Amino acid sequence: MFSREKLDTLVDRFEMLESRMASGADAETYVDLSREYAELQPLVAKIRDYRAACAELDDIDQMLADRSTDKELQAMAEAERPELLERIEALTQDIRIGLLPTDVADEKSAIVEVRAGTGGQEAALFAGDLFRMYQRLAEKHGWKIEIMSESEGDAGGYKEIIASFAGRGVFARLKFESGVHRVQRVPATESGGRIHTSAATVAVLPEVEQVEFDIPDTDIRIDTMRASGAGGQHVNTTDSAVRITHLPTGIVVTSSEKSQHQNRARAMQVLRAKLYEAERDKLDAERAAARKGQVGSGDRSERIRTYNFPQGRVTDHRINLTLYKLEEVLAGEALDEVIDALITEHQAALLAEQDV
Template structure:
């Protein structure tokens, strides 16, 4: 449970932020204050509602304990009490969840990497389906999507695509998408009607600004290459493609758009995200093990979710959730149902750890 002292200190902090914002703080300070204020706001609303409901319960109990309370008032109080008790428990649960330790990266934008795994051309087509699913989810939430690099499949889809999904709290909603996604369907090229199984991997990384995570120039080697188009033809006559190698870790990132300056910026953006995520994993060994198991190698057997086209179902194997809404999920409309269930399960696990 939680202590009244803890709740009181949070309310005091919230009221102090309110006061400082109202007193005309400087622009930079105001931005910081308002960010913390908006993060605390839902929790403070739950605390105030919880306290009001507790006070109401005390009034009802006092009325029921008073022998002079007339019969009609007593009946009303007795009828209201169970409903009020239920509301108090709901608010207490909301407070417990609000007090859970948060991932510092949750409020950040995200870099989403989708790669074709087992299954050849069909895997590349499925990687394309997954990326479009995330694009549609982004449209629904008002996030901005920018493709940073893409390698198209021979028959469509993507061998690999990396994109920035910008918006507040994107990482919190997408981080559980990391892992191997498996598809079962009859490919368009399959004349015998046989169901094929393919896979694609998804990695979701928190996007970080340069001031969040600086990379010394001495730690990187930048190589420029001539960008090639279809059939080996040069896209242009300048050396525009950029490959950045992070020397301490050996991580290599490439970008091959038309502008060399833009390529360098995009490659650094992806490199920062990968290094930041690696640092977060070092600090949390348990999380590192979980992510390694989720992302895997792209093999069919290592899966977090299966998309079964013949049966029109999607199953998330981590929480044993099956929804017969395959089209709505791939359209980005019903994906939130799975994400919400994963977040709820994660919160329940954290609460169980605290209570234990």
């Protein structure tokens, strides 16, 4: 449960922000105030609804306890009470969820990496299916996508593709996609109709700005390379490809578009995201066991989901969820059902921790 003092503090803070915004704060201050105001607004609205419902319940209980109350009014009060109790219970749960500790990266945009795993050409085709699934989800939510790096498979799909998904709260929606995705289907090249199993790895990293996570020049080595195209075609004859090595960790990122300046900027963007996520993982180490017990650790080696084409099903192994909506999930239409279930499970685990 939550304390009255905690709710009072949040409402007081919200009203203070409202007052300062109305008093003519300078532009920079106003942006900071409005950001916090927008974050608190949904929770404060729930708190006010909760308090109004509790006050209404008190009035009903007093009416029922008063023997002089008209019998018709008492009957109406008795009929309203169960519905009001249900509403209070629902608002209580919403507020408890709203009070949960938030992931500071949840509101950020994300960098999504999809890599073909075991399975050769079929794995590359599956990596392409997964990336298109995320593209369609992005279109549905109005997120902006920018391809940062891509390496196409010999028969289509991708050996590897890295893209920026920009929008508020993208990381919160996509972070549980990190891990190994497995596909079971009959490849187009399979004449005997045998089902093959292939895999692709997805990594979702919160995107961070340089001002949030600065990397000293002394910590990196930048190498330029000659970019190469598939089969020797479209080869960029200038040394435009960039490889950046982070010396303290050994993390290597590359970018091989036409502009060397753009390649450096994109490679640094990916490197910042990787280092930021590594720092987050280190800080969360003491909670690793609890996170595994929730919806998975985010470990890229962990098998999280299977897409079975013969049966038309998608199974998320972390929460034992199976949907017979394979085409709808891959089309980005039903993926939100899986994501919502993962978020709900995660919230339930956090609530359970608080109740211990």
